[in-house]
Amino acid sequence: MAGDEFDLSGRVALITGGSRGIGRAVALALARRGAIVAVASRKLADCASVAAEIRTSGGRASAHACHIGEPAAIEAMVAAVEGQHGRLDILVNNAATNPYYGPALDMDLASWQKTLDVNLRGYFWASVQAARCMLRQGKGAIVNVASVNAFRPMDGQTCYSLTKAAIVNMTQGLAREWARHGIRVNALAPGIVETRFAAALHQDPNHRALVEQLVPLRRIAQPEEMAGAVVYLVSDAASYTTGSCLTADGGWLA
Numbered sequence: 001m002a003g004d005e006f007d008l009s010g011r012v013a014l015i016t017g018g019s020r021g022i023g024r025a026v027a028l029a030l031a032r033r034g035a036i037v038a039v040a041s042r043k044l045a046d047c048a049s050v051a052a053e054i055r056t057s058g059g060r061a062s063a064h065a066c067h068i069g070e071p072a073a074i075e076a077m078v079a080a081v082e083g084q085h086g087r088l089d090i091l092v093n094n095a096a097t098n099p100y101y102g103p104a105l106d107m108d109l110a111s112w113q114k115t116l117d118v119n120l121r122g123y124f125w126a127s128v129q130a131a132r133c134m135l136r137q138g139k140g141a142i143v144n145v146a147s148v149n150a151f152r153p154m155d156g157q158t159c160y161s162l163t164k165a166a167i168v169n170m171t172q173g174l175a176r177e178w179a180r181h182g183i184r185v186n187a188l189a190p191g192i193v194e195t196r197f198a199a200a201l202h203q204d205p206n207h208r209a210l211v212e213q214l215v216p217l218r219r220i221a222q223p224e225e226m227a228g229a230v231v232y233l234v235s236d237a238a239s240y241t242t243g244s245c246l247t248a249d250g251g252w253l254a
């Protein structure tokens with residue numbers, strides 16, 4: 001392999017949930033490697049500010065409003081990205097939700113449905129739409145942001161955790177199915193990362209200290225610490241890697 005196998009120059013990358021947290025860190029990292037980045041989330045203004053940040057640093061980026069729980073919105077988002085940039089090489093399925101935290105016995109079915117619609121159907125449908133573009137190109141890479149909860153559900157998060165376990169399984173299934181088309185599909189399982197999503201675990205200093213004691217590295221992660229794993233998985237450095245799930249969890253699952 002000649003040259004820089006992490007170089008993503010000219011590749012078009014779509015990141016769902018790219019407006020903040022892990023998604024934003026991934027968007028900025030892919031742009032630093034030369035990718036043209038399409039940033040998507042429900043709030044267009046927040047995506048536009050990440051896209052502007054990328055452009056200010058000399059990169060190319062666009063912003064897209066898309067609710068991942070709505071299949072028609074996913075179709076429109078992928079069509080807009082392909083229409084605007086002419087291709088789609090990388091999809092990072094990252095936007096997820098966790099509307100209910102508590103005992104399964106008390107869970108309402110509306111929260112159950114929302115969790116499955118966004119975390120599972122959303123990842124699947126975005127993968128299918130993106131793969132249709134990648135098929136025409138004969139090459140592509142998808143990363144599904146799962147969670148350590150896929151392997152060890154945290155208390156009060158049964159429904160969220162089972163969607164993440166299903167995402168790991170879906171990653172393997174799609175990797176097998178699309179390998180012959182040159183499309184690699186991998187997953188990332190973050191541990192606890194300091195974002196709005198995980199605020200309940202880190203906002204209160206006392207609770208944070210307890211959580212950090214459970215992590216072998218004795219701290220929770222910053223969003224930027226997830227980005228290198230995604231850069232690796234979508235780049236040619238991982239050309240023989242498909243169907244895998246990489247953990248970045250400070251040793252949580254060890």
Ligand SMILES: NC(=O)c1ccc[n+]([C@@H]2O[C@H](COP(=O)([O-])OP(=O)(O)OC[C@H]3O[C@@H](n4cnc5c(N)ncnc54)[C@H](OP(=O)(O)O)[C@@H]3O)[C@@H](O)[C@H]2O)c1
Binds near residue numbers: 019067
């Ligand atoms: N933080 C952790 O400790 C942790 C651990 C393991 C796994 N993860 C996973 O990492 C991923 C990113 O989480 P994060 O911690 O970075 O969360 P975050 O900081 O809260 O960011 C979530 C992103 O997703 C977008 N989003 C939320 N619901 C959406 C929807 N229905 N449709 C489209 N976009 C939506 C948000 O923007 P809008 O509000 O504009 O839509 C935002 O851009 C998720 O898949 C999560 O399960 C996180």
